[in-house]
Amino acid sequence: MSLVKAFQWRYATKKYDTSRKISPEQFDDLITTLQLSPSSYGLQPYTFFILQDPAVLEQISRAAFGQPQITTGAYVLAVTVQTDIDESTVKKYIDKAAVARNTERKNLEARETFVNSKLSLLSAEQKIEWAEKQAFLAVGVLVSAAAEAGIDASPMEGFDRAQVDQILGLKEKNLKTTLLFALGYRSSEDEFATIPKVRKTKEELFITI
Numbered sequence: 001m002s003l004v005k006a007f008q009w010r011y012a013t014k015k016y017d018t019s020r021k022i023s024p025e026q027f028d029d030l031i032t033t034l035q036l037s038p039s040s041y042g043l044q045p046y047t048f049f050i051l052q053d054p055a056v057l058e059q060i061s062r063a064a065f066g067q068p069q070i071t072t073g074a075y076v077l078a079v080t081v082q083t084d085i086d087e088s089t090v091k092k093y094i095d096k097a098a099v100a101r102n103t104e105r106k107n108l109e110a111r112e113t114f115v116n117s118k119l120s121l122l123s124a125e126q127k128i129e130w131a132e133k134q135a136f137l138a139v140g141v142l143v144s145a146a147a148e149a150g151i152d153a154s155p156m157e158g159f160d161r162a163q164v165d166q167i168l169g170l171k172e173k174n175l176k177t178t179l180l181f182a183l184g185y186r187s188s189e190d191e192f193a194t195i196p197k198v199r200k201t202k203e204e205l206f207i208t209i
Helices: 003-009 024-035 054-063 087-100 105-119 124-148 161-167
Strands: 046-051 075-082 152-156 175-184
Touching: 003 124, 024 046, 024 124, 046 054, 046 124, 054 075, 054 161, 075 124, 087 105, 124 152, 124 175, 161 175
Parallel strands: none
Antiparallel strands: 046 075, 075 175, 152 175
């Protein structure tokens, strides 16, 4: 399936077929793609929680106002962002980079100083907003990877973030929820599967100057 055809096929699935499962190999492919997603400075200031405990999913469902994707999806993820981004965040990345690139850490110190100088210009709230942008970039990659694989996906913002943060114990982990994400196969009873897409025309969307 080409990516164009994949996106013509996909839609924001509302109800999943609980009898169809995503294989472990397929799911591993998806999260590996997610792992490889680009992020500013390569810092990946986010964590994805794979929610499998039925009791937790039931609580999340209530916090998401009973949206059926939470309880019918084959996999449900909570997308969370880091709330304590600082020099230690950059240090961890530089430490890993030195190992991955088989170089002495001192060779990357200029990069470390540069990234810290940019992040120091942001307030704590601005850093969280920046982290959310990086998380949404990764989610876009996941949507694309799922569509290409013929797997349905539902990114969701309609939930009580404070409740989900409490359910997952995120405050003590210096994280906060920004998105919920369901994966699976659409139900034949999902009426939204047949509704035509509404998009801007290319003339409206693109301006050449």
